[in-house]
Amino acid sequence: xxxxxxxxxxxxxxxxxxxxxxxxxxxxxxxxxxxxxxxxxxxxxxxxxxxxxxxxxxxxxxxxxxxxxxxxxxxxxxxxxxxxxxxxxxxxxxxxxxxxxxxxxxxxxxxx
Amino acid sequence: xxxxxxxxxxxxxxxxxxxxxxxxxxxxxxxxxxxxxxxxxxxxxxxxxxxxxxxxxxxxxxxxxxxxxxxxxxxxxxxxxxxxxxxxxxxxxxxxxxxxxxxxxxxxxxxxxx
Numbered sequence: 001x002x003x004x005x006x007x008x009x010x011x012x013x014x015x016x017x018x019x020x021x022x023x024x025x026x027x028x029x030x031x032x033x034x035x036x037x038x039x040x041x042x043x044x045x046x047x048x049x050x051x052x053x054x055x056x057x058x059x060x061x062x063x064x065x066x067x068x069x070x071x072x073x074x075x076x077x078x079x080x081x082x083x084x085x086x087x088x089x090x091x092x093x094x095x096x097x098x099x100x101x102x103x104x105x106x107x108x109x110x111x112x
Numbered sequence: 113x114x115x116x117x118x119x120x121x122x123x124x125x126x127x128x129x130x131x132x133x134x135x136x137x138x139x140x141x142x143x144x145x146x147x148x149x150x151x152x153x154x155x156x157x158x159x160x161x162x163x164x165x166x167x168x169x170x171x172x173x174x175x176x177x178x179x180x181x182x183x184x185x186x187x188x189x190x191x192x193x194x195x196x197x198x199x200x201x202x203x204x205x206x207x208x209x210x211x212x213x214x215x216x217x218x219x220x221x222x223x224x225x226x
Contacts, residue, residue: 034214043116043202043217044155087153099168100215102155
């Protein structure tokens with residue numbers, strides 16, 4: 001059974017610092033891994049999707065890496081801004097079927 | 113022009129009642145999902161439908177019955193509501209069999225059972 005863990009559960013940084021968010025999963029047989037952002041009272045917004053054959057994906061200030069063999073993914077957010085404050089969730093898709101298994105999320109606060 | 117929309121946004125009801133949550137997507141996706149987010153913020157899949165057919169049912173009580181009249185709609189009906197059903201329910205959609213198709217989520221329905 002796939003388990004996804006995100007540590008730390010919460011993170012607070014001053015504006016301008018780089019953010020590093022960790023995600024680990026127990027079963028390396030994945031199709032892809034997706035990072036989401038969730039704002040309070042809102043749904044999830046997809047940030048980046050990394051295929052199992054890829055090592056990283058980049059979008060603007062966001063960069064996500066994937067190391068399938070060690071069961072890890074890292075989301076980097078460069079030069080953080082107060083608007084980056086949200087909960088960030090990672091989710092992995094199984095090799096068979098379309099089920100996504102989510103981590104518990106990391107709640108990020110960027111202080112001005 | 114909302115991509116995935118679900119109604120209502122908030123639902124407060126008493127134990128034992130029956131309620132429904134509706135979901136519609138205008139993305140042309142053929143797969144829709146219901147996820148439940150509990151008080152600890154863990155998101156767990158409940159159901160997945162592809163072209164109106166059930167493909168995932170994650171050991172959800174029979175009191176929960178999804179209905180997909182067409183591939184753009186997936187409604188969730190809950191019978192005999194219990195206190196433990198209180199949570200935020202998210203609808204999502206994607207393209208089936210397309211591994212690089214990200215999931216798109218609605219804004220959630222916060223259900224409170226008293």
